[in-house]
Amino acid sequence: MTDQTFAARTRKVRLANGMTLLLLENPANPTVSMSGYLWAGSWYAPSDNEALSTLTASMLNKGTRKRTKLEIAESLESRGARLGISANTFTVSLSALSLTRDMPLIISTLAEELREPVFPADELEKLKQRIIASIREDQDETRVRAYERMTQLVFPAGNPFYCHPAETVIEQVEKTGVEDLRQFYETHYGPESVVLTFVGDHVPDELITLVDQSFGDWRGPAPREVNLDETPLAPRSTRDHIQMKDKANCDIVIGHASRLRRTNPDYLAAIIANRALGQSTLSSRLGLKVRDEMGLTYGINSSFSESGIGDGPFTIGVTVSPDNIDLAIDTTLGIVDEYISGGISEEELRDEQSSFSGSYKIGLATNSGMASQIVNSELYGFGVGYIDELPAQIAALDKAAIDDAIRKYFHPEVATIVIAGTFDDNR
């Protein structure tokens, strides 16, 4: 263990072509965890084909100028190494986990997939069919159906947090061809956009050389900055029901526009406010009442999980037997109302600050946990020093700051409530 700060231990390098590397040595285990991103998520796709971003990212390992999909998979799987590329709302995530000895393989394979994809037509067809089947499968889940409908009622079509109806996404996937992928790739994939973090048992100089050898002569488009209008609160509360068959459990999603992004000055206050309200099913206000005392649910949580680059929804999710739908909704909204009028208690604030401090240490105890924090500090432009400063910022928050955040960010009076499951038609 070391007492050195993350800022002192992490080395940041920018290659001549604009790629950013962040490296942290941790010799505890002979493995290296890689985490990173580039700016090519679904926000960058045309509004009539948001699936383009996912299809492009998912096709990168389906064949390159040098090797087929099977040859690439064989080389990684035979060493037990893992490499993943997947599209999100704004970024494409890059991740890897391997033994230290296999880092050259990880880096050369990542370079091949990012720089030389060929998008084979037969592989695209197979991928499209698999994605369509999995969309259909997801439509059988009450949680998915309730969340999707909530976003359709809270966000305007075209907003990155608006989930298109399944049939629309299927149509988008079906019409996408190899040329669409190639064009999206050529417009959005380039080295200036790429950030890679390596944490584990490695020698930074050797890794930098390896990355430079594989990526140094890569050229491509510069990233386009995300420009997204804030979604306002709805004028009034709405409810919707999705009747499904043979579901013993109902999912209820209560959501509204959060107007909260990671870079908001009061982001940390909002996060602490939410922790006391509903982050833990077992110990937050909502869980203590709705689960522990009333026994209505196995799980109830509230979250700003999509508050990052953009302002996604604030949501409360709860699962119940169909008989308990109204009681669960009324009780939940009552708890939120009470929280808004009374604010956080001094005891809750102390507990949540202490809890944050402990869980932060635990999160930073693994290579993947450290890599994830370093990536986020870069993603939001805070710098690695932020990882060292965050606990003090949390400890400095007072009740007034949390209560301001509660009043600003929790708005049950205009929430959209969606219930999905099998219930009485007369509801």
Next chain:
Amino acid sequence: MNQSFQKITEYEGITEYRLLSNDLKVLLVPRRAAPVVAFMVVYRVGSRNEAVGHTGSTHLLEHMLFKGTPTYNKQNGTQIASVLQRQGAVFNADTWFDRTRYYEMLPSDQLDLAVHLEADRMRNSYIADEDRQSEMTVVRNELERGENDPSRILDERLWAFAFREHPYHHPTIGWRADVEGVPTSRLKEFYDTYYHPNNATAIVVGDFDDDAALELIEKYFGPIPRSAHEIPPMYTVEPAQEGEIRFVLRRAGQLGIVEMGWHIPEATHPDSAALAVLDHALSAGVTARLYQALVETQLAVGATAQAYQFIDPGLFTIDATLHPGIEHQQVEKTILETIEALKTEEIGESELQKAKNLILTQMIFLRDSPFGVISVLGEAEAISDWKIFVDWPKMIESVTAADVKRVVNTYFTEDNRTVGYFIPRNSEE
């Protein structure tokens, strides 16, 4: 050396002790990479120890152990979950066929709290009737969430058909009527029968000093007496399956599923390593045989194989979620052809080595976190002894292509097979 303990053995960085006063088994695994520590108590009781009328009791009892003791309770502001949450702990408990485990991962200066809390609830839990009533409905909602998922229900049915007499027949969460009807007195009886130091293993992994950890364990677990009775053995044996069993599950859903299961031996059987290599060769990654035979050919959306390792003989299962428009029979036939090919021809050296490497690297990856290490040690203790985890890489290394061919021929027979189809009805009204 703390005189309250007998040092049993030290092997590959893990030290085993026995607490002399009550036979609690203790494992210490110091890893000082980060200032965190994980603590786990594994009880050798699971749904394997239940029978009709009280299926699901082990799991319901596990929930009840969060409801409080005279020391930790909601009334005095020390509710178990709140006290742990206050420290930022990652904590929970879960129940499976062979075991129930309670665990915390927290900052290393909080080990005292975890050890105290687990020792306290080992014998001092309230298990009050009013708590059972509210917690029963929580568990019932957990059961209902599971029932929403066709693949989970199909799997539950597969085990119920494949096991007629042995308690692996019923799911750990229990049958609904048993969960609703079991009296509090039965849960208390379960608690008094199985929750004793001589039926448990306490494990510490992470940033701690051995002497200090032993002192804490002695301080809090030491005063708890050994059980006055012997822990009752579970003696039901599943007889050999004499002929293929087939069943169909029809309910609302989107995609069909085929699941098959074959009886395999207990975890400590010498064939377990070869069966683990087989499940990786069949389903781990894009190059695996079932992926190539089913997903690549667009017969299925996904396919998995799993060699379950339990105290008693379990199942090797294969399941595949069908591509829309594909018949169940076609997928079943392809799975069986994939298996038959392995009966006649040995897998190649590179394929064998690939399956082994996937298992061996996974074991190294999990050492990144104290929780990864404590989880596998806990599972090993549940089914037998922690040393099977430490020796697992050597056992995997020693598997030959001939071993894989032999286990396929031994266990993958028609008479030993159970086959289930999930046939979806349209879920829209």
